[in-house]
Amino acid sequence: MKTLHIWGRMSSINVKKVVWTAQELGLDFQRTEAGGAFGLVKTLEYLRLNPNSLVPVIEDDGFVLWESNTIVRYLCASRGSALYPSDLRQHFDAERWMDWQQTTFNPASRSGFWQLIRTPPAEQNQAVIAQSNAAVEALMATLDAHLAGRSFMVGAAFSMADIPLALEVHRWFGLPQTRQARPNIERWYSSLQARPASLGVLDMALS
DSSP states (O other): OOOEEEEOOTTSHHHHHHHHHHHHTTOOEEEEOOSGGGOOTTSHHHHHHOTTOOSOEEEETTEEEEOHHHHHHHHHHHTTOTTSOOSHHHHHHHHHHHHHIIIIIHHHHHHHHHHHHHSOGGGOOHHHHHHHHHHHHHHHHHHHHHTTTOSSSSTTSOOTTHHHHHHHHHHHHHSSSOOOOOHHHHHHHHHHHTSGGGTTTTTOOOO
C-alpha cells in the first residue's frame, strides 16, 4: 500500500485539515515539515509541487495536489469514505460550508490571529484586532444558529464539512481574549474534540 506524503508544518490551519482527515480515514502517511521556520517552500523542488510556494501539498501514489479543502475532498472521495456525502444535496451543502470557511471565515479571522499569536505584544495593532473580532463574532453567530438542533454541519453524521469549520473554531477559541458564549458551537466542538482522530490537531496550542 502506498504511503500518502504531506508537506507542511502543524502550526498551519490548512495543514491541520489534511492531517486530521488522513487520521479520520486511517491512512498511513508521512509528513515533511515545510513553511514558516522550516523553509523549503521556495526551493525549486517544492515549487515543482506547488508553484504558489504554500502549504499543504500532498503526493498520493504519484498524484500531486494543493489547496487544503480540495485535498480534504479528494482524500475522502478517493477512499470511498462516508465523510464524502453521497446524497447530492448533502454533498453540495458540505461544499458550501467548506467554501464559506475558506472565503469568508478565514479572511475575517486571519488578521486577529496574526496580531494576537504571531505579533509581539508591543507591536500589536488593537484596531486591527477589534475589526477582526467584530467580523468573526458575526460569523460565529451564523455558525451557532446553523448548529442549533444539529449534531454536525451537514446531515446526521460527521463529514468533510466539519473539519475546516472546527479548525477555525479551534483557532478562535485559542486566542487569548474574551469572546461571546456560543452554546451550539461549544457542544458541537466538544464532540469533535472527543474523536480519536482529532488528537494531535484540536489539542494543539496555537503558534
